[in-house]
Amino acid sequence: MLLPDTPRRNSTLPSPPPSPPPRYAASSSFASRSTARVGEAAAFAEDAAVRRARLHAELDALGFTELEPLLRDPAFRGSAALRMYTSFLFPKSAGALAMAEKPHRAATVAASICFMVREQRAAAHEWLRNHDRALSDGARQGLPRHPLYIVLDNLRSAANVGNIFRAAEAARVSEVLTCGITPTPPDPKLLKTAVGAAKYVKHSHFSSTAQAVAQLQARGIAVWAVETTENAKLYCTTDMPQPVALVFGNEVIGVDTDVLHACDAVVEIPMHGVKNSLNVATAASILIWEALRQWSPTLESSSSETS
DSSP states (O other), rough: OOOOOOOOOSOOOOOOOOOOOOSTTTTTTOOOTGGGHHHHHHHTTTTTHHHHHHHHHHHHHTTOOOHHHHHHHHGGGHHHHHHHHHHHHSSSSHHHHHHHHTTTTHHHHHHHHHHHHHHHHHHHHHHHHHHHHHHHHHHHHTTTOOOEEEEEEEEEEOHHHHHHHHHHHTTTEEEEEEEEOOOTTHHHHHHHHHHHHHGGGEEEESSSSHHHHHHHHHOOOOEEEOOOTTTOOEESHHHHSSSEHHHHHHHHHOOHHHHHHHHSEEEEEOOOSSSSSHHHHHHHHHHHHHHHHHHHHHHHHHHHOOO
């Protein structure tokens, strides 16, 4: 039986719907949302000098004497007080600008800054008291410190520094020397990653790594940089002297070239992949335990003599 004829389907595909109009005109740049507001933010900052004068006047009225440390001291870098100061001077939106221009806003911000600075100072003093007590407790327990010093050349990550403090405590190194912009205790992020170890580690801060290197060398301590260079020696085939200081550099640029030239030697960790470096905290742990491995017979004999 024959079926009735059915209409044949059109074999051609339906034409696509019309394209939506372009989101940007042809002359528009492909700037991101953040960079597209640079001009807008700059317009909000036009009267920053006026707001600065208002804020400084209110701080003076409160007897605030730590404005210079707030703006210059690395201890306040990234602090809530400094962020509030900067946000008042350079608002990022129309709403923030309107708030900053209110008659009593400068007084409110000044009072908040004073409180935040006092709070941070108090926390720092409390931490130092606990730190000194912890060092004294360790000394009374007779825990020996190894003749190893760690120099941190302008590290930017508090998390990395905290991990290095944790390793330094576990290895009982003599001291950690932080330099330049390197975060120092009691930075909250540093203390978090150190997991309570930072208070047991002796540490000091230098405005420049060159100063730290010079002081160590003046004390008769050999200073070795850990960096990948043409003349660097393999870390595990080179005998480490006692005492020795190991310099670890910035996460992006490594050890500063001037510091490299001032060091007594340069050692490296061999890389077998595409990347030519390790995380600085990982590298520090490798070198610290290599030193202890090399020194283990000497350290065991000296420990038995003292006991």
